[in-house]
Structure formats: structure tokens, C-alpha cells
Amino acid sequence: MEVLMLLVYDQPGVMQRVMGEFTRKRINVETIVVGKCEMPERARIVLSVENRERALNVIEHLRALQEVIEADIVAPDRHEAYAILLGKSGVCRVTGTVEEVEALIKKSQPQRYIEAMNAI
């Protein structure tokens, strides 16, 4: 899994424009997290794709977008994962390294869960 981090202008249409590059290149986005960040009117997008070739294929095209301020591939030691699990004992929130989170999901066999990659 490769994780990309983008700093973008926080305005309507940005996600469509960013995702458009993935659509054009026929790359499936595995997970996506978008949120406010330390700068006003800016947002961070963290998304993951299956492999390095795909990440490299799209990164320069993302950098060429006017609304993208920065776009980088995140080093694996900065990858984080989080998940929300629903099991017999209710809702469980998990954050940690990718291995930790995935190990816990595997172990607890939840009825439903959602997992996403994050990084900082």
C-alpha cells in the first residue's frame, strides 16, 4: 500500500479534480481521508493506492493541478491506520500502525468495520 498526502485549497470541486486524475489513469483509490488542517482555507487529503507504480504514475499529475499546493508519497514509517469496528460488545475505535490495526480487526472478527489509512 502506498500513501499519498496532498495539501489543497479547501473549496468546492477540489475532490472532483483530484479524483479525476485517478479516474483518467484507471487507478482505484483504496482509502481516503480529508480534513481541515493547521492552515485556514487549506485541507489535507491522505489517500492510499495499491502499489508504488500507481502512486508514481499519478503524483506528477496531481502536482500539476492548480489547487494542489503539495503532493508527496509518504514514507512507510509514517503510515497510520484507523478503524471503527462494530461487534457484539458495541463500537470499538482503533488507531495505530497499519499492522496493529489490521491484527486487531483480524482477531476481533467484527460484524462491520471501516478502515482507512492516515499519516502526518
Next chain:
Amino acid sequence: MGCCDVRSGRCKECEQTMKGARAAVELLERQKVDVMFGIPGGVLLPFYDELAQSDIRHILVRHEQCAAHMADGYARVSKRPGVCVATSGPGATNLVTGVATAFMDSSPIVALTGQVATGVLGNDAFQEADAFSLMMPITKHNFRITDPKDLAETVNKAFMIAMTGRYGPVHIDLPTDILTSDIAEEDLAKTVRVPKPKRNLSGLLDAIKLLESAERPTIMVGGGVAWSRAGGEITRLAEILMAPIVTTLMAKGSVPDNHPLVLGVCGMHGRQVANYALNNCDVLLAIGTRFSDRVTGKLSEFGAKTKVVHVDIDSSEIGKNVKGRVGLVGDAWTVVNALIAGLQKRKKKDTWIERMKALNKECSCDHDLRSDPIKPQKVIHELSNNLPDDAIVTTEVGQNQMWASHFYKCYGKRMFITSGGLGTMGFGFPAALGAKVARPGSVVVDIAGDGSLQMVSHEFATAVESGIPVVVCLLDNGWLGMVKQWQKHFYGSRYMATKFSGTPDFVKLAEAYGAEAIRVERHSEVAEAIKRASKCEVPILLDFIVDPEEDVLPMTPPGKRTSECIKGRCQWKGGA
């Protein structure tokens, strides 16, 4: 509204605000826009009302697609942004093809579309289409203005983005209530910062080393060189390197076709000597080209034995199609000058270039230029001979385009304008009109086919009405010729939907619009007709009835090696 003068758009008492429509027109004037191409519509009425007070020339077209092509043609000649305008909904959707054409050929146009009022956006109002989303993947950038405060900054940004880095079309979607709302003076004064051009020349030394040690260097130039106007520097670099120059379709005319080192257009229908140089060089210096599949043929075979130095202003192009060993990011002019400065010491090995020059002389086609029905090559040949040295040629798409690119000699101040990337039939005629507006002193000729011309023949009305005297040189063979050619060679001559049996009389058609027209059916009349047309002061159509059996050859079938080329009358014996 009490104190405001509606006619001038300015508030008499306060002088502090201005209507959006007035502001939009003033912003265009500040960008030194002298002409725009378009069609009005309901939501644009406030804008057109203000445009009437402006010195900006508005050319009323007959279909919005052609407005974008005209802006594109204007931009390619003037190297300044061309401006087109269309109304909401169908106006915007009609504009799409023209904008996409400009996008694929990196042409700087600014496209304005009207939009329904912000209050009803997304409610399927009359003539509403989501132009913002439609234009997104086919523009360099696009905007939808939803706050009058943003108008000035957006318009200024649009022009800046179109003309910085790799040029490209920018679209602004302009809701009608923005045009009627008040805009404060301070919001109109907002300017934008022009970012520094992105450059990465860290590979320069590697590039110089590669080129210095090259035995068989070859320079391939693309559309970026035409935009950067680096042709003179590139011929100097070629002389230092003793390297032949091959051009892509988009670069035709950026280096003179009559220069001894220029081998002409390469690719699927290119000159065999140009393809030979590409296939047999050891170091390829590729400048401002994106290695289109029409140039490379089978991508995995292309440059397999070659070291590539790839120069492009757009870093996302480096390594996109051909994995460049060395990438240099910067505009062609700057990088070529840096290479010239670094390469002064190169030892000239002239065996390669002497061989290429000799092969270049041998690379010719044996066409019978004195037969009837007229061979299309004869028409191109006579255009080469008889057009002035500053003539501008545009083409449609298909056989006419490939004959023109292969056989037309573009040198001096001549220009060659074509839809290379998107391959838009119907591009040439409106682009010629835009080119003529940008450079009224030059003879402008659209080399057309009868298929393409029928897509835009209504623009004769625009040409006559606005007094834009271009020459339409119609290679009339009664077929969708290029598709027919593929059906002939690759689909067992099973012709499906390529023969026109209901073609209009093009002479009568042009005359009906008030243009002049001549039908030419004999080879002996070709030169005379061209001479007459280039002096004509009204739009003129030359309807050349050409041999429908003639194919565009040589041709390297798609995805094949140059050695599998279909040669026709090409006499090339130099190998693949």
C-alpha cells in the same frame, strides 16, 4: 439602484461600485483582449449589453465549438490567449469540443460561459448544465464564480494560468447574478502573483555528457518548441551537434522545412527518413513532445536501443510514455540555450549527419503530378510553391491533414496549425478565421477535406459577415477518406459509412453564403486557382475534385514497427 446609472454600469453618486458585467468587460480590456468569439444567450445579456460599450471586437460565430476553435487559432498565431464566450447549458456543451482541442494541443484560450443564477444552481433550471464539471478534465484549470468579490481575481488568474508554464485552456463559469451584482472598487483592484516558472535542470550535466559522446544524435522537436519559439536556437544546437532534426506534427513549421538538417515530420504518416533517424539514433534529444502514439508506433519498441534526453516544461510529461533516462524540466528556449552553452566543445563526427543528409535527398515519393483526376499531393505541392513566405496554413483532420503535413514545405514565417492531439474534424476552418483575425496581413489557407468541412461549413456566414477573407482549399474526394483508407487496408475493403452519396455542391454552398468559389478539376488549373485565391479579398473556396482512390502513404500501421510500413509510391530504400 436609485443613484446608479444603468447604461454605464457605474454608480454616479458613490463611484465606489460597478456592476459585475461592466467589471467583467473592463477586466478583459485590462488583459488587452482585443477580440472575442462567441454567441450570446439569456444569462449573458448583461455581459453583452456592456460589451456593446467596449472597443473589444466581438465576432459572432454560428456554433460555439467554432468560437473555441477561432480563439485557439488566434492564440496559436498571436501567442496570446484567445477568448471565446458561450451561454449556459447548450452553449457550454457545444464549447466542449473546442476547449478539449485546445487542451490536447496546449493552446492558451480563456473560455467564458454564462450560467444560471447561483440561487438556482443545481435545480435543473432552464439551460442549466454543470459546465464546471464538464470542463474540468479538459482544461488546465477552471473556475465557477459564486461570489462577486472573486470576479477580478478569477479573471486575472485565468489569463495568468493560461499563459504560464505549459499553456492551456482555462474556463470560467459565470452565473448571471454575478453579472448584475455590485462589485466594490477594492475588489476589482485585486491582482495575482505570477509564479516563478518551474525548472529542474539537475540532469543538465548528464544530458550534456550523453550528447557529447553520442555517435548518432538526433533531435526531435514537438509542439512545445512552437509555443516557446525556440526554432532558431534548435537549429543552432543541431549545427553544433551535427544532428538531424525531426519534428512531430505539432512542431511542423517551428524549424524551417528547407533547412539542410531538418528531416521533416515523423510518425505514422511521416517521412521515412525522419522515422529512420528516430529508430537508428543512439541518443535522442526530445524537446517539448509528449511521445504521442501517432509518433512512437509500438511504444514498447520505441527507443528501446536509444538513450533519451527528454526536455519538457511539464514535469508530468517526463517519463509518462517513454521512460526518459534524463529528464530536464523547463521551457524549450531556456533549456536549449543552456545546452548550447554547455556543448560548445563537442567533437563533430560528421559521418552520421552526412548519411542522413544523403538519405534525406533520396526520401521522396513518385507522384504523378500531371494526371487527372487531380492527385491531392499536387494541390499541396502547388500550395508550397505558390503561397507567400508568411502564409498560415491550417488543416482539418484526416487525409487532408496528413498530405499537408507530409508534403507542405513550411519555412520562413510560414505557420502550420493543426489539431494534433484531439484530431478534431472541423477545426481547420474556424482556426483559419481566428488566425486571420490575429494576423490580417497574411494569407491564411485551410486545407480541408469534404468530411471535415461539412461539420463547420456554416462558418462561411461568419467569415462573410465579419469580413475575414480566408482561403478554403478543399480536397474533395467524396469520402471520409482516412477511415476509408483504414477500411481498405485493415478491414478487407469493406466500406461502411465512409462514402458520401449526398454531398452538397460546395461551390453553390459557398456562394450561397456570399463567398467566392471556384471548382478545379484539371491539374493544369491548380496553380492558377491558388494564385487567384491568395489575392482574393473575400472568403473563397477552392473545390479541388481529387482522385478518390489516392491513399496517404507511406503509412506505418498503428502499433507496428516502421519496418512494416505500407509504402505506396514512397521510394525509400534506406531501411527501417
